[in-house]
Amino acid sequence: MIDRRQFLLGGAALALSGCKVFDGAGASDSALRKLFASHEGLTQSAQRALIGDRLAPEFSETDIRQGMRPNGSTDPASRDYRGLAANGFHDYRLTVTGLVDRPQSLSLTDLTALPPRTQITRHDCVEGWSCIAKWQGAPLGTVLTLAGPKPTARYVVFHCFDAIERSLSGEVFYYESIDLIDAFHPQTILAYAMNGAALPVANGAPLRLRVERQLGYKMAKYVHTIALTDSLASLGYGKGSYWADRGYEWYAGI
Amino acid sequence: MPQGPLVYSQKLLTRITHWVWAVSLFFLMLSGLQIFNAHPSLHIGQEVGFAYDNAILQIGAQQKGEALRGVTRVLGVEFDTTGVLGVSNGEARAIPAALTIPSYQSLATGRVIHFFFAWALVGALTLWLVVSGLNGHMRQLIPTLADLKALPQDIADHARLLFHHTGEYGVLQKLAYASVLFVALPLMILTGLSMSPGFNAAAPWLLDLFQGRQTARTIHFLTMLALIGFFAVHMAMILLAGPFNALRSITTGWYRTDEAPHD
Incomplete structure (x- = not known):
């Protein structure tokens, strides 16, 4: 057994020497990281x-006191996106595919024709800041119902126009996913308007996801394809989202 | 000092939970400061004012000529905190590497560690509150009328570094431990939960109670500072009153009392 004084001195030395002792927890494959991350299922x-x-x-x-803070990608550079933006997204189509009975290709006109939901909510970034804005869009549940999810569908994957990273193997386009519980929640919408105007490019034009009970990184911007799937294993590194593949929680409720 | 008998003063559950709290709070503080570094400012209200100012604390770095200076702004007053806050080891970061886990910037790792120990803290506190509430131990921490009458004397004794080793809590001890267990830790947990967009849906009344997510975040930070203050006083009192006896008591349960006064 460790002598108590040694224990106290060890603790003090630990605090003074910086906390490099626990830096191993940063490596995604370390046993320490796996232990710490074991809370995620419980959470x-x-x-x-x-x-x-x-x-x-x-x-x-009256709670809307400022514009919506843009974060992450704010101006996608891909040629496809540039072309659509130049034409005011007139030629934009949202593709709904995967485990569905009726794959869809929806224009902005199709989406705005669906009964909209408007909500003034607080956007919480994982970094710690919050910003209140008004969002209007088509409930994701309505869009999914049009496509008719097959009984085997469990997740809704969002593919986006924005390259969040340029690596040696090419561009990594943003991807996210939620399960059907959040997908059919009434506040989960595909937003095309913000604070009473068309969704600006910086905030994800022409279409972004709102998942109000989770953190900002779940709310994919610049969405072009929605794919229903029974597994997230083949997406990215298998954790289901760009940020989950980089150590953040897939379920970002806290 | 003449020695009295050893008394069994700390129950097993209190000893176990004490050390779970100690370890958890160590990790929670340092991983919490890692999380804080991702947005090193504190605000009042529901949101962060980007187009208006609702900050009460901001830590940042500014280029002044050749030098990178750490600047801390508290309630509108700026301080140069280069070397500690804002800029340390020539690097722009709010809280220095020595006070964060991991030492390098990694919000994802900080969060994973923070929530792991948050569960440990919540579990240990819940268990302790339930069991010590049922077996009556909790009442030992609540000051009685007689305690309050003895308060001036207890303060005077502490000021003269005169400590009584009776195996019973003095009134200042009771007040200190009760404010940590019944006020500070529950406040930490509730303000922490108020920052969760998921938990906000479950308990929107918490946001009303704390007047917004950003205010809750500010209270979370200030309570952390209060807990550090408690830790400093706790350590000082243990060192002054006899560290070996105190550590034996909180580890094995046995506490050496002073010799009973002869009548």
């Missing part, structure tokens, strides 16, 4: 059990 089940299908808090017009 997700606990939150799901507590929130059920309750709504995220909504705010009033």
Whole structure:
């Protein structure tokens, strides 16, 4: 057994020498990291059990005191996207594919023709900041129902126009996924308008996801394809989202 | 000092939970400061004012001529904190590497560690509150009327570094431990949960209670500072009153009392 004084001195030395001792927890394959990350399943089940299908808090017009803070990609450079943007997204199509009975190709006109939902909500970035804005869009559940998910479908994957990273193997385009519980939640919408105007490019034009009970990185911007799938294993490194593949939680409720 | 008998003063559960809290708070503080570094400012309200100012604390780096200076702004007053806050080891970062886990910037790793130990803290506190509430141990931490009458004397004794080793808590001890267990730790947990967009849907009343997510984040940070203050006083009192006896008591349960006064 460690002598108590040694224990205290060790603790003090640890604090003074900086915390490089625990830097191993940063490596995604380390045993320490796996131990620490073991809470994620518990955290997700606990939150799901507590929130059920309750709504995220909504705010009033007077709570909108500033423009929406853009973050991550703010101006996609791909030629496809540039072409669509130059034409005011007139030729934009949202593709709904994968495990569905009726694959869809929807224009902005098709999407705005669906009964819209408008909500004033607080956007929480994983970094710690928040910003309140008004979002209007087509409920994702409505769009999915048009396509008719097959019984085997479990996840909804979002593919985006923005290259979040340029690596040796080429550009990595942003990808995200949610499960069907969040996909059919009434506040989960494909937003085409923000603060009473068309969605600006910096905030994800022409179409972005809103998943109000999770953190900002779940709310994919510049969405062009929605794919229903039964597994996330073949997407990216298999964790289901660009940021989950880089150590963040796939279920970002906290 | 004449020695009295050893008394069994700390129950097993209190000893175990004490060390779970100690280890958890160590990791929670250092991983919390890692998380703080991703947005090193504190605000009042629901959101962060980007187009207006609702910050009460901002830590940043500014290029001044050749030099990179660390600047900390508290309630509108700026301080040069180069070397500690804002800029340390020539690098622009709010909290220095020595006070974050990991030492390098990694928000994802900081979060994973923070939530792991948050569960440990919540589990240990819940268990302790339930069990010590049932077996009556909790009442030992709540000051009685007689305690409050003895408060001036206890303060005077502490000021003269005169400590009584009776195996019972003094009134200042009771107040310190009760404010940590019944106020600071529950406040930490509730303000932490108030920052969760998921938990906000489950308990929107928490946002009303704390007047917004960013205010909750600010209270979370300030309570962390209060807990560091408690830790400093706790360590000082243990060193002054007899570290071996205190450590034996919180580890094995046995505490050496002073010899009973002869009548």
